[in-house]
Amino acid sequence: MIFGRSERGKPPVEPVTLKILVAGGFGVGKTTLVGAVSEIKPLRTEEYLTEAGRPVDDTTGVEGKHTTTVAMDFGRITLREDLVLYLFGTPGQERFWFMWDELSEGALGAVVLADTRRLEDCFAAVDYFERRSIPFLVAVNCFEGAARYPEEDVRGALDLDDGVPVMLCDARDRISVRDVLVGVVQHAMDFGAERRRAVTT
Numbered sequence: 001m002i003f004g005r006s007e008r009g010k011p012p013v014e015p016v017t018l019k020i021l022v023a024g025g026f027g028v029g030k031t032t033l034v035g036a037v038s039e040i041k042p043l044r045t046e047e048y049l050t051e052a053g054r055p056v057d058d059t060t061g062v063e064g065k066h067t068t069t070v071a072m073d074f075g076r077i078t079l080r081e082d083l084v085l086y087l088f089g090t091p092g093q094e095r096f097w098f099m100w101d102e103l104s105e106g107a108l109g110a111v112v113l114a115d116t117r118r119l120e121d122c123f124a125a126v127d128y129f130e131r132r133s134i135p136f137l138v139a140v141n142c143f144e145g146a147a148r149y150p151e152e153d154v155r156g157a158l159d160l161d162d163g164v165p166v167m168l169c170d171a172r173d174r175i176s177v178r179d180v181l182v183g184v185v186q187h188a189m190d191f192g193a194e195r196r197r198a199v200t201t
């Protein structure tokens with residue numbers, strides 16, 4: 001064959017693409033997480049934090065933070081040759097939450113990123129996914145200087161169901177984030193299988 005693909009090589013695999021959300025409170029590291037693993041230049045919608053926003057935009061613990069996500073982050077990671085994840089980072093601040101419904105459309109699962117110094121900031125995200133039966137796991141972003149708590153303590157504080165995985169991670173580290181994403185895909189698949197069993201029995 002002169003034109004077209006060589007027949008010797010295996011035909012390219014059409015990858016399965018899955019949509020994963022990255023949610024959590026303000027400044028917990030969602031944009032950082034998407035940027036750490038994305039193979040494409042992540043799409044960001046960052047705007048500068050302003051003086052006017054100071055009373056509501058609490059940067060305690062993340063004083064180096066100067067921008068915030070106003071719409072979404074978008075990135076992509078190939079987990080396997082036949083499995084590609086599209087990552088959608090949600091805006092953390094309450095005033096942009098109207099974006100969440102749009103972003104969660106068709107999502108397989110979600111990562112709720114948490115900071116143990118202000119765990120309460122992720123209550124809303126946990127609640128959001130529980131209500132919509134979207135499978136999620138909680139990934140604790142281990143900031144330096146933040147106390148480390150055992151998984152059980154985090155689970156208790158967030159009142160999570162037993163089936164919800166809790167993982168520790170570093171949102172800046174590609175390998176660590178990759179492990180979290182593998183975890184959420186695995187959990188979403190188990191969750192789906194469980195639900196199908198519940199329906200058929």
Ligand SMILES: Nc1nc2c(ncn2[C@@H]2O[C@H](COP(=O)(O)OP(=O)(O)OP(=O)(O)O)[C@@H](O)[C@H]2O)c(=O)[nH]1
Pocket residue numbers: 025026027028029030031032033062064065066067068069070090091092093141142143144170171172
């Ligand atoms: N030390 C440390 N700093 C981090 C880590 N993750 C993020 N940061 C810093 O924390 C700040 C917040 O990170 P972002 O990724 O913008 O947080 P976000 O969750 O996207 O914030 P919003 O979109 O505004 O809600 C930035 O200054 C990061 O450099 C981490 O794991 N350790």
Ligand SMILES: [Mg+2]
Pocket residue numbers: 030031032068069073089090091092
């Ligand atoms: Mg962000």
